[in-house]
Amino acid sequence: MSYAVVKGTGYVLVHTPDMIYHNGTTQTTEKLTNPDSEYLKKLPEHIRPYEKTVNYAPNQVYIGNITPENLRQYEMPWYDKDVAEANRFGKYGEIMPQDEFIALLKISDAFDLVKLDKNFTASVKSKISNHPLFKEDAAKLKEGEELEEIEKYVKEQHAEGLYQDGKLIGCVKRAHDIDPNLNAHVLFENLVVKASGLLAFKHLVDKNNIDVAAIDYVIECSEEACGDMNQRGGGNFAKAIAEAAGAVNATGSDTRGFCAAPTHALIQAASLVQAGTYENVVVVAGGATAKLGMNGKDHVKKGMPILEDVLGGFAVLVSKNDGINPILRTDLVGRHTVGTGSSPQAVITSLVTMPLDKGGLKITDIDKYSVEMQNPDITKPAGAGDVPEANYKMIAALGVKRNELERSQLAEFGEKHGMPGWAPTQGHIPSGVPYLGFAKEDLTTGTINRAMIVGKGSLFLGRMTNLFDGVSIVMERNTGKTETAGAGISEEAVKNMIAEAMRDFASHLLKA
Amino acid sequence: MDLENQNRVKTMTEKYGAENIIVLLGAAEAEAAGLAAETVTNGDPTYAGSLAGVQLGLRVYHAVDQEFKEAVDPAVYDEQIGMMEMVLDVDSIIAEMTSIREQFCKF
Numbered sequence: 001m002s003y004a005v006v007k008g009t010g011y012v013l014v015h016t017p018d019m020i021y022h023n024g025t026t027q028t029t030e031k032l033t034n035p036d037s038e039y040l041k042k043l044p045e046h047i048r049p050y051e052k053t054v055n056y057a058p059n060q061v062y063i064g065n066i067t068p069e070n071l072r073q074y075e076m077p078w079y080d081k082d083v084a085e086a087n088r089f090g091k092y093g094e095i096m097p098q099d100e101f102i103a104l105l106k107i108s109d110a111f112d113l114v115k116l117d118k119n120f121t122a123s124v125k126s127k128i129s130n131h132p133l134f135k136e137d138a139a140k141l142k143e144g145e146e147l148e149e150i151e152k153y154v155k156e157q158h159a160e161g162l163y164q165d166g167k168l169i170g171c172v173k174r175a176h177d178i179d180p181n182l183n184a185h186v187l188f189e190n191l192v193v194k195a196s197g198l199l200a201f202k203h204l205v206d207k208n209n210i211d212v213a214a215i216d217y218v219i220e221c222s223e224e225a226c227g228d229m230n231q232r233g234g235g236n237f238a239k240a241i242a243e244a245a246g247a248v249n250a251t252g253s254d255t256r257g258f259c260a261a262p263t264h265a266l267i268q269a270a271s272l273v274q275a276g277t278y279e280n281v282v283v284v285a286g287g288a289t290a291k292l293g294m295n296g297k298d299h300v301k302k303g304m305p306i307l308e309d310v311l312g313g314f315a316v317l318v319s320k321n322d323g324i325n326p327i328l329r330t331d332l333v334g335r336h337t338v339g340t341g342s343s344p345q346a347v348i349t350s351l352v353t354m355p356l357d358k359g360g361l362k363i364t365d366i367d368k369y370s371v372e373m374q375n376p377d378i379t380k381p382a383g384a385g386d387v388p389e390a391n392y393k394m395i396a397a398l399g400v401k402r403n404e405l406e407r408s409q410l411a412e413f414g415e416k417h418g419m420p421g422w423a424p425t426q427g428h429i430p431s432g433v434p435y436l437g438f439a440k441e442d443l444t445t446g447t448i449n450r451a452m453i454v455g456k457g458s459l460f461l462g463r464m465t466n467l468f469d470g471v472s473i474v475m476e477r478n479t480g481k482t483e484t485a486g487a488g489i490s491e492e493a494v495k496n497m498i499a500e501a502m503r504d505f506a507s508h509l510l511k512a
Numbered sequence: 513m514d515l516e517n518q519n520r521v522k523t524m525t526e527k528y529g530a531e532n533i534i535v536l537l538g539a540a541e542a543e544a545a546g547l548a549a550e551t552v553t554n555g556d557p558t559y560a561g562s563l564a565g566v567q568l569g570l571r572v573y574h575a576v577d578q579e580f581k582e583a584v585d586p587a588v589y590d591e592q593i594g595m596m597e598m599v600l601d602v603d604s605i606i607a608e609m610t611s612i613r614e615q616f617c618k619f
Contacts, residue, residue, distance in 0.1 A: 345595040385541060397598035410598065
């Protein structure tokens with residue numbers, strides 16, 4: 001059977017300045033426990049305007065306008081430098097402003113739960129009418145509601161307010177009076193996943209000349225759960241996004257595994273395609289408002305802007321081997337198993353060297369490792385260090401222990417086999433997958449031959465197990481040779497083998 | 513230190529006695545290790561958890577501290593921690609841990 005390929009990718013960010021304050025858990029927790037805090041007072045001064053978010057180098061990398069290698073040329077910190085030729089749109093997607101995204105929440109809403117103010121609706125309708133991917137959806141915004149009506153929903157019926165420039169301009173209504181899984185807060189978070197996932201999906205289709213009707217299956221891999229009180233995580237974001245994107249011939253399902261889910265989903269997609277079950281599988285995920293401003297206290301304390309001001313989303317198309325695009329080596333998969341253990345050494349061994357050993361490869365045979373690609377501009381000031389760099393050090397140290405690297409090469413390993421982090425700290429969003437777009441290029445028109453995508457997840461956060469998790473897969477340059485299913489052995493050969501076995505069996509009977 | 517972990521340390525210390533408890537840390541940075549060590553000796557410096565103002569004075573070590581390293585099987589240590597020993601800034605972690613123990617450890 002022929003390996004599946006990564007045929008296309010879409011990457012999007014959404015600037016959400018008001019949602020930082022209203023929906024990020026660091027801020028909502030502070031409002032509950034310490035409503036008069038200095039942090040909450042100072043917060044508005046530290047919110048970046050949309051243009052600054054667009055001009056931010058790591059964000060330009062995320063949507064494909066700067067390569068990870070070129071990001072190294074920008075001296076850190078990155079937040080105080082503008083990219084000269086920054087653009088809202090990139091070759092993989094876009095950085096959408098908040099008002100248009102709120103319109104997208106309305107467009108994604110199948111149950112009339114999103115209510116938008118009349119004036120706001122009028123202002124975003126013209127913008128959506130001019131958006132290259134949503135022109136035809138502008139009518140779904142309708143005319144909007146009176147603001148008094150929206151205020152009433154928020155004050156009297158527990159609706160979740162939607163804000164623009166600090167003003168209430170809409171809301172997400174609850175869908176049930178007492179069901180906590182259908183309350184306005186949960187529905188808001190779920191609609192955000194759906195809308196940002198849809199945005200990534202549409203860019204995937206648009207940027208890669210994909211016939212949306214040819215998509216057979218969708219796997220959604222974010223970290224939210226949708227369902228009601230009888231089935232809290234019933235699903236199915238995947239099919240909801242597929243429907244909104246017009247993928248009429250697709251069904252799908254949701255895969256969960258904290259930050260590791262996208263890599264789990266990628267392996268599943270590759271396996272489904274390789275097995276011939278489906279030809280075209282899309283892996284998609286939307287973003288998480290809860291994580292907005294997660295490290296905001298540290299950023300404010302250090303006089304920095306709140307850098308966690310964007311939602312992330314991505315979509316990847318995994319298709320049957322076309323002889324061109326990079327293949328997903330399902331035989332070179334790493335797994336952190338129940339018995340692996342939790343020491344970093346055990347983790348890196350199971351995720352990195354286990355798949356390499358299966359293929360007789362050394363640590364240095366992988367040209368690029370895509371690990372947790374968190375942007376260090378965000379994490380370092382918050383005391384969490386440089387996450388990709390720490391991962392590269394661990395991989396290199398393991399290389400030293402395996403005698404595949406000299407100890408003196410530890411420091412340079414990250415520069416050669418790694419990349420600086422550029423993804424927002426949206427949990428599943430930075431985990432391995434941000435590189436898939438560049439990997440597709442690097443492994444076709446570029447100069448590298450092998451990359452490894454590594455996803456890790458902190459399962460203990462859900463309190464069901466103390467375990468950690470992770471999976472990895474090797475991506476490789478396509479040799480151009482494709483095999484059709486079953487071509488490895490002809491019908492005649494099978495007949496000969498059966499005849500041989502029967503002769504053998506008969507000879508044993510004679511001897512007996 | 514995580515609020516739930518503060519509760520666990522406090523409960524265990526009450527149950528088994530402070531003299532019978534050793535806290536072993538695995539933090540990746542000296543600063544983070546120092547904060548956790550201070551929490552279980554001099555009390556939570558952030559005043560957020562149940563150990564705020566509680567001076568347990570527990571014995572506390574980091575996985576790369578020499579005292580711990582010498583106490584365990586070298587083969588197991590190499591298998592479990594050898595790689596991280598190469599990655600972490602061991603000297604600064606040891607300096608931080610030693611300083612906290614000298615100031616606040618009661619045992």
